[in-house]
Amino acid sequence: SQTIHQWPxxxxxxxxxxxxxxCTVEGTSNPNLYWYRQAAGRGLQLLFYSVGIGQISSxxxxxxSASRPQxxxxxxxxxxxxxxxxxxxxxxxxxxxxxxxxxxxGQGTRLTVV
Amino acid sequence: AQKVTxxxxxxxxVEKEDVTLDCVYETRDTTYxxxxxxxxxxxxxxxxxxxNSFDEQNEISGRYSWNFQKSTSSFxxxxxxxQVVDSAxxxxxxxxxxxxxxxxxxxxxxxxx
Numbered sequence: 001s002q003t004i005h006q007w008p009x010x011x012x013x014x015x016x017x018x019x020x021x022x023c024t025v026e027g028t029s030n031p032n033l034y035w036y037r038q039a040a041g042r043g044l045q046l047l048f049y050s051v052g053i054g055q056i057s058s059x060x061x062x063x064x065s066a067s068r069p070q071x072x073x074x075x076x077x078x079x080x081x082x083x084x085x086x087x088x089x090x091x092x093x094x095x096x097x098x099x100x101x102x103x104x105x106g107q108g109t110r111l112t113v114v
Numbered sequence: 115a116q117k118v119t120x121x122x123x124x125x126x127x128v129e130k131e132d133v134t135l136d137c138v139y140e141t142r143d144t145t146y147x148x149x150x151x152x153x154x155x156x157x158x159x160x161x162x163x164x165x166n167s168f169d170e171q172n173e174i175s176g177r178y179s180w181n182f183q184k185s186t187s188s189f190x191x192x193x194x195x196x197q198v199v200d201s202a203x204x205x206x207x208x209x210x211x212x213x214x215x216x217x218x219x220x221x222x223x224x225x226x227x
Contacts, residue, residue, distance in 0.1 A: 034214060043219035044205060057214070088157060094215065102149055103207075103215050105159040 002027035006106030019078040023091030031093040033074040038088040120218035135191040137206030148189045149207040
């Protein structure tokens with residue numbers, strides 16, 4: 001069966017520090033991968049979307065970036081965090097094509113920038 | 115461009131009341147998928163239902179039911195005889211073929227005893 005792993009679960013980082021959140025998927029190949037952010041009390045904002053290795057669409061460029069070095073690995077990064085980067089970050093995967101599936105979500109990372 | 119609107123920001127009901135969460139979507143595609151997710155206070159997203167654009171049959175699962183109407187571009191969600199455990203944020207989402215899944219802003223449902 002397919003599983004998705006996202007870590008860390010919580011993170012407190014100072015302003016100006018770098019960020020690296022990692023997400024891996026098991027049990028499927030060539031998934032669509034997503035990064036979403038949820039600010040406190042708000043909806044889910046799509047940050048990045050990838051349909052394959054090295055193929056990433058950015059919805060909210062700002063100071064965040066994403067990379068997909070392997071088929072089932074998706075990394076969210078920042079060189080210098082801002083206070084406004086605080087939020088709940090969710091990684092997700094889905095299948096496309098003959099049977100488009102729902103998106104399956106990781107447990108999320110609660111990032112607090114101080 | 116695709117868009118999902120959940121006009122109800124917050125809803126409060128008393129246990130055993132029925133409640134309907136509204137979802138209106140916009141898309142130019144003829145092939146698309148609609149979803150509902152539940153986000154309890156713990157934060158994880160729980161998948162509830164998926165519906166493709168070619169299947170307008172309504173669905174019932176226990177106390178949950180969904181009404182999909184292409185004529186009004188709506189995909190509403192009804193909880194019958196609500197319970198305290200139904201308290202959560204509920205998201206409606208839309209996916210066109212070959213694009214990312216996008217979400218509405220969510221509706222916070224509070225069920226009191």
